[in-house]
Amino acid sequence: MKDLSALTSQCIRCGFCLEACPTFTETASELESPRGRIYLVRSAMDGKLNWQDDVKPHLDRCLGCRACETACPSGVEYGNILELARDAIDGERPNRPRQALLKVATDPGLMRLQAKLSTFLPGNRIPNFVSRFVSGVDAEVDKPQIPSDWHIAPLLAKEVPPVRGEVYLLEGCAMRVLFPRVHHATRRLLRRIGYQVREVKAGCCGAMHAHNGGLDEARERARDLIQAMTDDLPIIVNSAGCGSTMKEYGELLGPEGASFAKRVRDISEFFLAEGLVKKLATSPGLTNRATYHDACHLAHGQKIWEAPRKLLGAVPGLDLVPLGEADTCCGSAGIYNVTQPKLARQLLDRKMRHIEATRAEIVVLGNPGCHAWIAQGCYESEQKPVVLHLAEMLEASFIGLDALAQ
């Protein structure tokens, strides 16, 4: 991986990142801005500040949304700086509550168990004793909910073209437990354009660990994934956070990771390149009003803004309205809404104000973290818009919204 000192020295302190940073615009504090955080990291490396007392609280409040990378004229790799600095801080003094939280969030078995157990606890929110243990304050985020199974008739051979190729699909950790229908819809869409998923046993990609100070653990998971997905098949990812990290395996693991990374495609890129637009044109379509929220790790992490919008634009009859501050973080940010409930709530409120202004019935996005968090916001809102993953939305163009709910 690159050297933290070299990475921080690319910042010339122009400040162009400030207005792009959600925590800066919320707090107005330079210390909660990318420029400020880079300066603090650099100062700690020079021995002028203390990592734990002076720097850590401000890095903890960083969403890791990387909107600053989009704004930065110097091409500073802020995401890398954040990961390396958090790793250095945790290496010096491990953050036990965060590690426990990561373990639950990235282990499908534990997550299912925890979700089931939590149904016995009163209220919608995760328990405050858990929240206080991790963040020091009361919870804002709702308990994870496991959806009931989706019953949909399989695609008939006459509905789809012959198979022309195979791909891998990252099933990951949280997505498979919380949003199994997204994978199901992804498979159906792939099949509609002639691709079949080669099934493998593989789990978490390590993104959450990499983002939260656990680079060694991230490397381990990355290696496992690379071993599971051999050959040269494209690797399709429908979770923006995972795709972003997997595209950067080269940073994490060197050449071995880099050649794997080249095969990683977000579903929106793949669908657009492989002709789903044409297929969508032949689908019945939908007449709803929808808006699109950019997941940070899709927009700022993978520089994908156009592809999902082009696909949605191809849904016959869909009224796609632009969302204000569409690529500003919603506050979910992995486990951020658990570790920093207050700022996360402020950002969700800000996101919901923009969503409500569109009067959209459906909010489309492409990442499980934002999905659950914005869904909570929508549930709390009077307008009660529905949140759908891009794959669900596009599949609905073929089968209708009601079929999604079966």
Add this chain to the structure above:
Amino acid sequence: MEIERSWLQELSQILRADQLLTGAAARRGYDCDAYTVDRFPPVAVALPESTAEVAELVRWCNVRKVPFTARGAGTGLSGGSLPALGGLVISTKKLTKILEIDLPNRQMLAQTGIANKKLSDAVKAAGLHFAPDPSSQTVATLGGNIAENAGGPHTLKYGVTSSHVVAITMVTPEGDVVELGSRVPGGPGLDLAGLVIGSEGTLGIATEAWVTLTPLPNHVITALVAFGTVRAATESVAEIIASGTIPAALEIMDRGILGALKAAFGLEYPAGTEALLLVECDGDSAEIVKAEMATVDAICRAQNCLNLETAEDEAARQKLWTARKKGVGAMGRLAPSIVTHDGVIPRSKLPEMLDTVYEVASRHQIGVANIFHAGDGNLHPCFYFDDRDADQVRRVVEAGEEIMRRCIELGGSITGEHGIGVEKLDLMGLMFSPADLEFQAQAKRIFNDGALCNPCKVLPNQKSCVEHKSRWRGVAW
């Protein structure tokens, strides 16, 4: 730390806990703006949310004899928001509201912590904008623009901040709230708003301002022209101006900038390009704009340009602007620090001045790249270096001073839009006689007798600054 605790207690009467930043990280984080050669930490940082809170803070500073310095986004390039004597930094970044939009009269009232571009965004649908457009406009605040009398690429045609701010609500250095200027052009009384605009935060803290809104031009054509020599580019600029055409922008970037753009973004320009000239013509009549661009085209071709690319639609125009907008920032790829100078010279002296810049930089062994508002002779040589190396810092300061001296010799000035700040204090004596400087000091004393309000800026030899200066001048990391 004793001081800090008593401060905290007293300031907590004025502000909530989250409006006050203290501790080692705050002192570090606010010890400089985008000009990093000089640094000094404040004791604390206040984030007031109203004019009344700013006034209370300033009155408290007066009672406790605490120096205070206003700060917006901290994008200044001359150390204008450096807390030169420590004390309290008063940030305007919680004052970001637009308070009133008066479309029929094309005016807008906003708090001064709002980013420049947000003003234009708010009235874009009405076909209007706030004309001053510093390169940092996505972040630089209205207050900072007022302090520095900010310009930008389009000021060639539309004028600098002072032409677009008509009235200011200001907290005086003693903590009184006063209204300066008027919404009616040519209002009665002394033009104190005119005096305050460009005073670099030394005469008070502007908290609200009425700005004028300018119609967006109906037709815009942008051209990016590649030249084999810098001289051919500067000669073209001189000829374009001489032809009577006033483009909205005339910007030059030299080879150093192109190298940085290549390193940062992989941008490529035609082989043999030594300078890029960006020309923008705008107006309400398509024919006139096209005719202006035809003149530009003919002049550039006569100067043997290597390539000329034009664009009319927004996306294509923005692409041509990339080189200009991202040029300075891209220099982060070349070295950890840059200092961007801000000399002004008569346009006719541009070629000669550039030769001097290259010669001085090479003699001091510092990398240099040039990006500048060629249309108004406003030069921005950017030195790139490592500010952790004290010797490099010293060479950068020396080379900068040499270039500024040459600007004055050629009949120019030591700043066009970045301000004096602390950076160019010592050079003021080259531009003004002792009597002239004393007259300015007298004017300042009417506002700022206590020397607490943004001390040690603009005017050299201020009380207690001279002996203090060694503590912040050229402090290596």
